[in-house]
Amino acid sequence: MFARAGRLFLPRALAVTGAVATAGVVAGVKYKERWEEQMIANDVAMRSPVDIPDVKLPSRKDLLSKLSKTDEFDVLVIGGGATGTGCALDASTRGLNVALVEMNDFASGTSSKSTKMAHGGVRYLEKAFFELSKAQLDLVVEALNERGHMLNTAPHLCKILPIMIPVYSYWQVPYFYVGCKMYDLFAGSQNLKSSYLLSKRQASDIAPMLDSTVLKAGLVYHDGSFNDSRMNAALAITAIENGATVLNYMEVNQLIKDKTTGKVQGALVTNRETGEQYTVRAKVTVNATGPYSDRLLQMDKNPDGLPDPVKQSPNATVATEVAVQNPNMVVPSAGVHIVLPSFYCPREMGLLDVKTSDGRVMFFLPWQGKVLAGTTDIPMKQIPQNPTAAESDIQDILQELQHYIKFPVKREDVLSAWAGIRPLVLDPRKKTKNSGGATQGLVRSHLCFTTDNGMVTIAGGKWTTYREMAEETINEVVKVGNFDVKPCITKKLKLAGAENWTPNLQALLAQKYHLSGAMSKHLSENYGTRAPLICELFKEDERNQLPVTFGGRENVTVYGNVNFDSFRYPFTIGELLYSIDYEYTRTALDFLLRRTRFAFLDARQALDAVEGTVKVMGDKLGWDSSRRKDEIGKSKEYIKTFGV
Structure with missing residues (x-):
């Protein structure tokens, strides 16, 4: 050599x-x-998980200033739901200069009204085999992989949940067993835990509320359960920490178009709090508005960049106001969920009714100390601004539940009920006149394409696949804008609150700050390693430890003025103050619905907390008496639509 x-x-x-x-x-x-x-x-x-994190977020004023002073962004994302914030995070971590605007609040639509499951979809696997559908199978495999990424990037918000399928016929035992094992198999290295068979006695011991006289066995498989709106907020915050300009309550009124080519070059945006208008220019614009995607597509087609006019009924209410008429791409369908007391389901295991009386799948899942039941699948012709649960839908779920529960299923046990628009889509470039109708047969896969005017649209899919959808969307953005970017890193990027998180954080918080087990568990599982910031607020002022219902009350020792039921929930004044400073909470509903899940868990108790929430926010944000009165009225009106 x-x-x-x-x-x-x-x-x-x-x-x-x-x-x-x-x-x-x-x-x-x-x-x-x-x-x-x-x-x-x-x-x-x-660092210890209970060390106070050094979090320095720009204020809303700072973000607005950046929005107005930036001549042109690389990317403008319209829509602040799961997919939109996922896109903003993906693009910003690749080195692009990103702006995101959301008309309402983060997760104010479908993204806060999911079944709270990070799952592959056992029903899609069944369809894949019976229909010999590769598209259905691909969806399951993709979602199973993404389920693993969610559990890894936000372990404080996402947990493994065993789910039992009650079996009422002996011939179903091998059928369900093989199905569960196939579900494990297709998860591959991302499989959470192996599925297993339970005897009749074992199933009855775990779920004593089931009618054991007709029960034959139980099959248990594993999926993920998560807090959807808190996950959405974590995505928005993490995107901001990576340099994105992310703003809620910013409404797109018109798309900016090149007068010669018609290409989309950004949008005219109005700050809904102040009425101030902004011209936001961008090399590439992304439509990530979910069920409202057709409104942006209408703007894209209009030479002036304006949406089609919407005719409202003269008697329109919060529940009936229309957002999009005659949608072309979105096939709207309402999914209704209800929340029940914890005794309707095992505390640590969900139940799955694989075939209801009308052929749907029904889940009964432990969530945030309650039971989440749903969902319905009701085709719609128009897309409402604020979909609500009809009494008939609530009764349908209760009647289905009664088939399996020993004790009476009562309407007064319903603590909350809500409806969300399913993001089901048909490709508008391929849609035929006869493609409408029932939505149960539609695949929950997503659709990403670029219009002739250069606007990238991402729609469809489900919460579990938000990250993969965002990655595909930004890949398309890179092609359209001819950008030189870094590789995608979101598969492993820890979201805000997940950095250095450990399952022992609950115990560490309880020890350091002398918190109750319930409070330390709540903070650990909702805020992760950001929880010490709330605990420090508890130390600064003992009143910050009080339920938010008592917001602004100087003297809470007068027992006649105290609603002790409010102490059943861990939502405190300190948590509200934190959400204003670190999570861009702007309205009472932001806090009661999305930063916490108060109204989703117990709408009646959340109603009682409206005035206290407005008092704290008004003092913090400088609201005048008119704004406070308006905020109380709007908040109560909306929460009353939650089945109470």
């Missing part, structure tokens, strides 16, 4: 030496970068 090396020509030797030296310099730089990254990672790893 050395002899051969000696016969090298000098020029070649010098060239090789130079190349090696250059490679060494490059390698050295990369090594230094990796070393610095590792040191940062090690520093994070050495």
Whole structure:
């Protein structure tokens, strides 16, 4: 070997030496970068989960200033739900300058009204085999992979949940068993835990509320359960921490178009709090408005960039106001869920009714100390601004539940009920006149395409696949804008509150701040390693530990003025103050519906908390008496639509 090396020509030797030296310099730089990254990672790893995090977020005023001073963004994302905030996070971590505007609040629509499951979809697997559908199977495999990413990137918000399928016929035992094992198999390395069979007695012991006289066995498989609106808020905050300009309550009134080519170049946006208008220019605009995607597509087609006019009924209410008429791409369907007391379901295991009387699947899941039941599938012709649960839908779910429960299923046990618009879509480029009708046969896969005017649209899919949808969307954005970007890193990127999180955080919080088990569990599982910031507010002022119902009350020792039921819920004044400073809470409903799940868990108790919430927010944000009165009225009117 050395002899051969000696016969090298000098020029070649010098060239090789130079190349090696250059490679060494490059390698050295990369090594230094990796070393610095590792040191940062090690520093994070050495911190205690209960150390006070150094969180420095820009204020809303700062974000608005950046929005107005930026001549042109790389990307403008319209829509602040799961997919929109996912897109903003993906794009910002790739090095793009991103703006996101949301007309209402983050997760104010479908993204807060899901079944709270991070799942592959056992029903889609069944359809895949019976219909020999590769599209259905691909959806299941994709979702199973993404389920694993959700559990990894937000472990404080996402948990593994065993789900039991009660079996009432012996012939169904091998059928369901094989189905559950196939579900495990297609999850591959992302499989959470192996499914297993329960005897009749074992199933009855776990779920004593089931009628054991007709029960034959139980099959248990595993999926993920998560807090959807808190996950959405974490995505928005993490995007902001990575440089994105993300703002709620910013309404797009018109798309900006090139007068010659018609290409979309951004949007005219109104700050709904102040009425101030902003011209937001961007090289690429993304339509991530979910069920309301057709409104943006209408703007895209209109040479002036305006939406089609919507005719409202003169007697329109919160529940009937129309957002989009005659949608072309979205196939609207309402999914209704109800919340019941915890005794309707095992505390640590969900129940799945694989075939209801009308052929749907029904879930009964433990969630936030209650039981979440649903869902319905009701086709709609128009898309309402605020879909609500009809009494008939609530009764349908209760009647279905009564088939399995020993004790009487009572309407007064319903603590809350709501409706969300399912994001089912048909490709408008391929849609035929006869493609309407029932929605049960539609695949819950997503659709990503670029219009002739250069607007990227992402629609459909489900919560579990939000990250993959965002990655595909930003890949399309990169092509349209011809950007030079970094690789996608969102599969492993920890969301706000997940950094250095440990399942022992609950115990550590209880020890350090002398909290009750219920409070430390609530803070750990909803705020992760950001929880110490709320605990510090508890230390600063003991009144911050009170339920938010008592907001602004100086003297709560007068027992006649105290509603002790409010102490059953861990939502405090300190939590509200934190959400204003660190989570961009702007209205009472932001807090009562989405930063916490108060109204989703118990609408009656949330109604009692409206005035206290408005008092704290009004004092903090400088609201006048007129704004406070208006806020109380609107909040109560909306919460009353939650089945109470």
